[in-house]
Amino acid sequence: MELDSCSPVDVTLSPLAARCESPTVSVAVRTQGVRPESLEEVLLCLAGQITAPLEVLLLAHRARPAELARIRRQADWARAVLGLTVIELEVPDGGRAQPLNVALDVASGCLLCFLDDDDHVSPEWVSTFANGHTRHPTSVIRCQTGVREVSRTQDGGMWSQSRILLPYARHFSWLEHIRANATPIIGFAIPLSEVRDHELRFDDSLPIVEDWDFLLTCSRKLGVVDTPAVTAVYNVDGRAMLSGEPAATWRQVEAGVRTRQWGLLEYEVTQAREIPLGLRQDVARLLEVSRPHEVRENEMLTKRQRLFMRAMRAYSRHVDTVQRAIPPGSAVHRALRDTAYRLGGFVR
């Protein structure tokens, strides 16, 4: 769902909407202190926001004493010179998710968004999230993220090796996201009260892709609102590895995330008898694609996906539930009641 469009599955504003009339945004910046210049660039990006963040949570994760001291000096500079409200938090142990969970615990804004210490954001990154939250205070707000290949030097130099590319889908689809992540961590903000009410956390047992797993969970529970502006740029240093993990670990961890997320989804659909908020747009799109020639012949549904489809069909037979969840008279409502069999052919 885009912020400036209407959808037949538009989420009804929750009573919780009254909680944040002037939404404040906390920004969590995760750093190990080994890239001081790029961290400084991140702080400059935050200082240049047209809507100032409420606070910058500078999460020093497993930083050595010298790096910790440097982070503190940079925080002092950001407070004194840039006028930012910076709170340093030392996170001495734990996995990649640990600092993010610390941010979840201590952030005091209406929204929380995330930056790694080597990405860039445009002046309206914070305001885009805040404006989205004003209209959809219980949803995850997603911005458009560009990708740029860069080269970095030891003395803090950087230059672009490519123009800014836009490889990620403009519209959020949970079913596409479970295949592959299409939203870097800088590309979404979460409503803190909702996340805390649902007790959602980053999984600290994951050595990688902890942000993807968290987004899948939050989006499934809360739904996602897309905003059209490109406000974040994920800088990829072509000469550096994404993480220290080998490719086999990536595949294994990703497979584990997919299995767990599908399991959670099946449970919610069959037990709770509701289409999760984050899936409603996917369902609507699936049902719009009803022409056989749009199905690729070689597509095979995974076992888990077939289970999901059976669950959806079982759900669709409960008319009263459908009427509660989906606006009567809408295309989704009609399709679920009348064409449940068509759900089986289009999830890849």
Added chain:
Amino acid sequence: MDISLITVRYEDDARSLERLAASFRYSARSAGLTAECIVVDNTPSPLAQPLHGYEKYIHSDQNLYHSGGSNLAADHAGGRLLLFANPDLILGANAVLRLVRGIESNGARWGVAEGRQIPFDHPKPFDEATGRTPWASGAFMLIERSVFDRCGRFDASSLPMYCNDVDLSWRVRASGLDIRYVSSAYAWHGKRLTREGSVEQSPHEHRSSVSALLCLAHKWRRDDVVDRVISMLRGESGRPRFMQVDDFHRRVAEGLVTRVDPSTAQVATFEGVIPGGTRLM
């Protein structure tokens, strides 16, 4: 005085200007330099409140644009180094030190050092090993005062704003000095992106920069570039666009654009000045 910050205001808010001054002062102090801040205000009405952090605030009764405003500020500057910066810049902590080192490197003849703008820098060619680049952006450039004066300052008649930095850079190079891009010296410059991922430019900025490009090409005796730009203007829209072309012809007819002599013109290269794939509208 070691270094003077020069910025030209037109309706920019005081907060941005004060933030620029604060970040510059910290950076200059870190470099061990004495510093001053000068602003020329081209806005019709002067600021009502004093501007914190500036030694000199000069309000101009007429709009001198960037070139004239910068030259006027230079008249009042005491620094041996001049740092030209857009009013909405925020300097990194070591930006001044790294720019000064960039311009004062032993064994090289650098006339101008340009810093990197984040998050979106101006795309142009440069040597990754030395930083040598054909021109520097006036939004964030350091130049020695003596070089600035000797090379004729900004050409306020031919190029009141836009492309005036390219023109100055080429005159610096014609004098035998080089331009250096120092990517480790960075400053925030709040550009936005379009939905297609390119840097946003207002229609006014676009028209003015295209008009300036034509004047630049004419000044540096590149009539082929003039012809190419004019034909691009016609081709892309499907119908002639005369606004920029009319403005260019008017300025030439009024004698506002003075051509350089042919030997000087040889340093001009338009690589990176007309970004590849840019649509001219």
